[in-house]
Amino acid sequence: FAAPCLPLESRTERIERMKTSCFPSTTLVIRPTSTRPVPATHTLRRTTTQQHALLKERDMASADSGATRDPMSAQNPSGKVSYQAAINALLTEDLPVDHNELEAKVTGELPKWLDGALYKNGPGTYKNLMHLFDGYSCIAKTRFADGRAYVSNKQLKSQAWQQYAASGQQPQLAEFLTSVSILQSLKGFLLGLLGLGPGFTDNATVNILPVPGDVHRGIAMTEDIPGTYEVNLENLETVRQVKYSDKLPGILTTAHPSVMPDGSIVNFTSAPGGRYTVYRQKPGAPVREKLAEVPMRARVPCWIHDFKCSENYMLLPETPCYFNLKALALGTRAEFAVMDWYGDQSALVHVIPLDGKGPVRTFRAPNYFTFHYMNVYEEGSKLHMDFSHHKDPEMLNTLYLDVMRKGERAITKGPLRRLTIDLDKPDQEATITDLMRDNSSYHQCEFPSVNPDYMGKPYRYGYSAGSVPPHTYSNAVVKYDVQQGETKVWHEAGAIALEPVMVPRQTEDGTAVAEDDGVVLTMVTDANAKCFVLVQDASSFEELARVWLPYNLAYSFHGRFAPSAKR
16 A cells, blocks of 8 residues: 555654754734734724624624624633634534525625625534544525625535435445445445445535536535536535546546636546546536646655646646555544655646646645645746645644544644746756745635636735634634735634635626725634624725624535626
8 A cells, every 4th residue: 555666664753854844933923914913803993983883783683693692602711702612613513404595684785796606515514523524515605686695505415425314424435534344445445446436435525616607507526536516506406426428537636626717627637556637628518638647756646635727837736745545445544634744755746738738847846735725827937836835734633523622723834835936947946935924914824715817817915714823723814915925814703714705896897807806705603603704895804794694504615606697
């Protein structure tokens, strides 16, 4: 099961080596874009009469939705605001309940131009599961029209979910870290490699992508090919498991495909002992067209959770984080979840021409780990790719549910940094540099996003979830100015914020607007365990409104906004 070209060392030796290679710690000083101190609750707060009215209206809405206003409900005995209620709600073991569309209460004022729906994918329950990535997919929808909002959600009816539900909420297929018996794990693993079974799981819980050009169809996906499902975006019903009519090899993939300006999708597949097969898929077509094959650096594939495409190139990154095949096959744990980390190896970045012409070029880069990339763009002969930078995969170990529920996870630093490749200097190693003047102002850049019209192009603004210490979860929403190195931070004590989605302002005639002219939509669970969609002005980053869900949702990962059909 071991990659033959990888050096072998003991767990103790590897831990000691990684300790000596850690980046030096920094003093955490939370600041907005200037050096003014951050207020105790929101970094950005209007003190106008309108804002006071909004806060009063918000409290009334929380009370109407059943939230207790007992001050101790959101405080611990020391009087500090507690995050436990939000954590318990997001990591619920309650069985999910499907909801048809209901009108939601709105506090504040929604922009009248906001017309369409935010779709999010993530776990519906964590009952009898072990890791944050194990929950069973639930699709949530927030529809905006004429200054009003409507919400709905449905459980994705995958084979994994149906077997789980029929067995009294006991997993029957191995998830990311929740195992079944050794025989079941080994059988599923081998059948998956041979293309004769679902492999690990078909639980499509990571992302949902509205099909470009089709307002009625969405694709829910995870990191293996069987976990790809078509969803009806009108009523959120599961339509079918997606089957491809081509014969591209590989069972592993990523749930972060790149959507190109023409609506086509670029992604890749892989399998142990094989290659990365890069493909392009036309909108709505069941056939994937091969663009390139990229040799793996070892017989074991690296874990590539995300990648990015510029206008002319796909950048496929291989960090030295490898699947541990023994852990996958037998349902056991490796040092970092089901991954092995070789911190003495460089990262590799494969540059693949999207026109299918010319060779694939590979560049070495300083060692790093990441979950997500924010954006990539071309500047002359250079390619710049911005991402959340981690020194190793330790964050995977902080996402075990027992660790998260007890609040024992350590703060994992993940600053926004830039990887630069010069195509005119093939022998030169890529560089990694800081982008922000003060990384302590947000501490961790996770779930990064940009204005979708600027994806793969030169850009200035990005958005992400962030952390305001001493809490160790994403309790903030951050706006980045990558040109000036400045940040703006929204923060509410006791609340946990997830992936922000930027929606550019929709004009009647389709004319372009400024890059940060629009809104940012973020799912948030507050200190009273109540879920709402936070609506912020993307330019000023001020809070405009909250859409209160009449029910709670568990943790969500990724999704997109789709304009309505009339836009």
